[in-house]
Amino acid sequence: MHHARFGLMTLLLLVATLRFGHGGAWMWLPLALSGGLVVLLDLVGPQETSTFEAPRPWVLNTWLYLTLPSLLLMNGTLWWMVGSGDALHLAAFVQRLTGFDLLAARSATTPLQWVAAWLGCGLITASAGTNVGHELTHRTRSPFDLVWGRWMLAFTFDTTFSIEHVHGHHARVATFEDPATARRGESVYAFILRSTFQQLASAWTLEARRLARKGHPLWSRHNRWLRGQLMTLALMGAAGGLGGGRAVAFFVASGLLGKAVLETVNFVEHYGLVRVPGAKVEPRHSWNSNAWMSSTVLYNLTRHSDHHAEGSKPFWRLRPLPEAPTLPTGYMGMILLTLLPPLFRHVMGPKLQAWDATHASEAERALARQAEERAGGHPATA
Numbered sequence: 001m002h003h004a005r006f007g008l009m010t011l012l013l014l015v016a017t018l019r020f021g022h023g024g025a026w027m028w029l030p031l032a033l034s035g036g037l038v039v040l041l042d043l044v045g046p047q048e049t050s051t052f053e054a055p056r057p058w059v060l061n062t063w064l065y066l067t068l069p070s071l072l073l074m075n076g077t078l079w080w081m082v083g084s085g086d087a088l089h090l091a092a093f094v095q096r097l098t099g100f101d102l103l104a105a106r107s108a109t110t111p112l113q114w115v116a117a118w119l120g121c122g123l124i125t126a127s128a129g130t131n132v133g134h135e136l137t138h139r140t141r142s143p144f145d146l147v148w149g150r151w152m153l154a155f156t157f158d159t160t161f162s163i164e165h166v167h168g169h170h171a172r173v174a175t176f177e178d179p180a181t182a183r184r185g186e187s188v189y190a191f192i193l194r195s196t197f198q199q200l201a202s203a204w205t206l207e208a209r210r211l212a213r214k215g216h217p218l219w220s221r222h223n224r225w226l227r228g229q230l231m232t233l234a235l236m237g238a239a240g241g242l243g244g245g246r247a248v249a250f251f252v253a254s255g256l257l258g259k260a261v262l263e264t265v266n267f268v269e270h271y272g273l274v275r276v277p278g279a280k281v282e283p284r285h286s287w288n289s290n291a292w293m294s295s296t297v298l299y300n301l302t303r304h305s306d307h308h309a310e311g312s313k314p315f316w317r318l319r320p321l322p323e324a325p326t327l328p329t330g331y332m333g334m335i336l337l338t339l340l341p342p343l344f345r346h347v348m349g350p351k352l353q354a355w356d357a358t359h360a361s362e363a364e365r366a367l368a369r370q371a372e373e374r375a376g377g378h379p380a381t382a
Contacts (some may be wrong), residue, residue: 001329002050002055002316003055003059003060005058005296006060006063006296006299006316007063008133008221008296008298009063009067009127009128009297009298009299010063010066010067010070012033012034012124012128012180012297013067013070013074013124013128014069014070014073015029015030015033015034016029016030016034016038016121017070017073017077018072018147020074020077020078020081020098020117020120020121021077021081021102021105022105022106023081023105023106023109024105024108024109024110024113025028027109027113027116028113028116028120029122030117030120030121030124031116031119031123031379034107034120034123034124034127035120035123035331035332036175036296037332038045038151038293038294038297038332039329039330039332039333040275040328041292041293041335041348042291042292042293042294042330042332043329043330043333045291045293046292046322047290047291047292047320048292048320049290049322050297050320051316051319051320052316053318055119055317057314057316060315060316061313062077062339062342062363063134063299064079064132064299064377065138065148067128067129067132067276068148068151068152069131069187070128070134071125071128071129071152071155074121074124074125075121075125075155075239075251075254076237076238076242077236078121078247078250078254079111079115079242079243079247079251080102080242080243080247081102081105081106081117081238081243082114082243082246082247082250083242083246083317084244084246085244086103086180086352087241087242087243088242089316090102090375091103095274096374100261103221105211116203117346118246118250118253118257119256120259121250121254121257121258122253122254122256122258122260123258123261124255125155125254125255125258126156126257126258126259126261126265127261127297127298128152129151129152129153129155129156129258130153130155130156130158130161130258130261130262131298131299131301132137132149132152132299133149133150133151133152133153133158133161133162133297134149134153134161134165134301135147135301135314135315136149136152137149137150137153137161137165137166138311138312139312140166142144144186145164146162149162150162150231151231151377153228154232154234154235154349155232155255155258156256156258156259156262158258158259158262159224159227159228159229159231159232160199160200160203160204160225160228161199161203161262161292162184162228163198163203163206163207163225163226164173164179164180164199164200164202164206164225165180166311167183167206168203168206169199170281170308170311172277173226173270173274173275173281173285173286173308174270174274174275174285174286175274175275175277176371177196177277178270179194179195179199179202180195180199180266180270180272181273181376182195182266182268182270182272183266183272183371183375184271184272184352184368184371184375185276185345185372185375185376186267186268186271186375187341188263188264188338188339188344189341191221191266191267192260192264192267192272194291195263195266195267196259196263203225204225207223207224207351208223209232211214215279217281219335220244221363223382225350228326235251236248236252237253239251243382261335263302265331265335265337266333266342267338268287268327268331268334268335268338269286269287269304270285270286270287271287271348272348272368272371273285273286273287273325273355274360274364274367274368274371275367276361276363276364276367277366279381281308281311283305283306283308283309283321284305284324284325284360285305285328286304286305286307286308286324286325286360287305287307287325287326288302288303288304288306288320288321288325288327289302289303289304289326289327289329289330289331289334290302290303290320290322290325290326291329291330291331291333293330294325294330294331294332295330297315298331299315300315300318301331302314302330303318303319303330304319305321305324305325306318306319306320306324311333315349317321325351325354325355325359327351330352339366352368356368
């Protein structure tokens with residue numbers, strides 16, 4: 001059962017592809033499943049505190065590796081659907097094979113339904129691709145996993161995440177120097193902009209230092225920062241080939257939405273937490289969640305406290321750590337909560353007070369007071 005449940009994300013990708021291909025009102029279903037249903041099941045479902053007794057890594061890795069072709073299939077379907085021609089004679093092939101009329105499905109899709117497709121595609125691409133890309137790019141000793149993961153990050157313009165997150169964020173987490181740690185009182189909208197551009201700059205600096213150590217020129221084929229942008233451009237070219245300019249615009253829009261979802265998750269994972277620079281990273285420096293559905297579809301990303309305590313662990317070895325600082329709900333619910341900053345601060349203010357009282361060291365309490373002064377007030381009302 002443990003091994004099978006992690007196939008839910010692959011199933012969601014396949015269902016989304018099928019529904020997107022049907023066009024019309026079906027465009028709403030992937031958004032309803034990946035958003036509304038996950039929130040509901042997190043609220044009413046159990047806490048997932050079990051661990052693997054005898055994991056079969058080849059089964060669990062198969063789910064991860066299937067994500068890239070599934071993402072290509074889902075996004076490629078939408079790139080074709082948003083176009084105007086019949087690239088690759090896909091409509092003719094599908095009609096001969098199944099009798100279904102893809103051209104009619106495209107024509108029946110209204111602008112509002114395309115908005116639903118954009119929201120669903122961006123959310124699922126981030127939840128599946130960015131999340132699995134994060135898992136694989138932590139496997140720094142496996143060239144295959146690194147490349148496979150970076151291709152998934154390319155859908156959301158974020159291949160540099162594999163540089164900054166692994167080599168920057170994990171070293172600086174919960175400090176004022178970390179772009180991906182949200183400060184007390186900061187809104188998610190300000191955070192997305194600050195974190196995005198600061199992480200891009202940090203990734204460039206980290207890559208420049210790596211190339212200098214190895215004796216490679218900065219502007220060369222060895223530069224992973226630059227190669228990553230070419231990967232995104234290649235996907236953009238594929239979109240253009242399947243659906244022309246409208247598909248390229250859709251790719252950009254869904255990719256930017258996916259990037260915003262990633263940064264919102266970053267915002268939630270460490271909001272308001274502090275650590276003395278250079279001190280050991282411990283589980284208390286990340287917000288944790290054991291909500292069953294979020295834990296399942298996100299491959300235990302929600303067990304973030306243990307992930308930061310030991311970043312090289314594969315997802316199936318992450319511990320639930322119920323004693324760690326805990327979010328009030330699963331990740332999708334928290335994403336929705338961030339959209340209303342006053343409400344988010346109202347909910348998280350008491351959580352931060354409890355963290356200061358029960359988890360923080362004396363030095364961290366001093367840093368927390370500085371953070372609140374910067375925010376202009378109490379974390380619940382800042």
